[in-house]
């Protein structure tokens with residue numbers, strides 16, 4: 001995800017924080033310190049309320065990490081590598097490098113997260129009972145018991161791709177023995193929950209509090225989007241499993257030669273309207289030139305400058321072999337936010353793989369409803 005930075009490494013997994021989380025951190029601390037805790041306990045100093053607010057937020061943050069770590073460690077134990085955990089506005093995502101191949105494994109991975117939250121809730125509750133009630137810390141712990149309970153139970157709602165939806169999918173998958181169809185049903189059920197949340201949001205908008213109404217509409221919409229996205233991703237994985245790059249790439253690539261002056265190069269950009277051209281000489285890949293690289297050269301220098309002088313040299317380009325698996329390359333492109341990738345064999349350019357081409361292929365598969 002863009003706008004994330006690495007915080008630390010836990011059990012070999014990178015822990016990343018999205019910028020959006022910082023905003024949430026500030027908002028949570030503020031709400032807790034200025035509104036929630038003062039309404040719960042009266043007569044404490046402002047600094048006490050703030051330290052309660054910040055401590056609680058840090059604990060929530062730790063709880064989210066524990067929830068995601070539980071999923072991750074269970075995945076790793078079952079042979080599914082986890083590259084990183086990203087914390088963003090609504091919590092966290094553990095990035096699984098592949099989907100589980102058996103329903104039993106999926107069930108375990110999905111259940112262990114909410115289980116971790118519920119255990120945290122129970123532990124906090126026990127600590128709360130042991131602490132004397134007047135302590136500021138008791139209120140923090142009590143809040144944590146509640147929030148972890150809420151996180152655990154909300155995640156168990158059977159709305160795919162929430163954990164509960166994954167549990168539902170695993171069960172359906174076991175019963176009907178088709179992961180794709182199980183996902184389809186789980187996504188539809190997830191959509192029903194999403195629309196229900198949106199409808200409830202509109203109802204609240206007019207009857208009760210405006211903000212909560214908006215909040216429900218927003219959450220419902222996010223849930224709907226997430227369900228659709230994971231379904232598309234799955235169809236992609238299923239349809240292109242084992243398919244090499246050579247079968248999905250575009251073999252006809254328009255290239256330019258390194259000796260072309262920028263005046264001529266600009267004409268090529270106008271004629272073909274691509275954002276970039278591979279630079280090729282006698283069939284060998286020399287580099288890649290983008291429209292932006294031209295703009296960095298003043299126009300009066302265009303006649304005397306050649307493409308080779310401004311292009312990104314071949315050694316710095318990301319390339320793939322036509323024999324590589326298309327799904328892997330696609331995931332890499334998505335992760336690195338690359339629009340296109342050159343397909344090269346023995347330094348000869350054999351094709352190009354663009355995100356738009358892949359998207360078209362996916363939508364064709366979705367429309368044709370191919371099932372494996």
Ligand SMILES: [Zn+2]
Nearest residue numbers: 113114155163
């Ligand atoms: Zn979870």
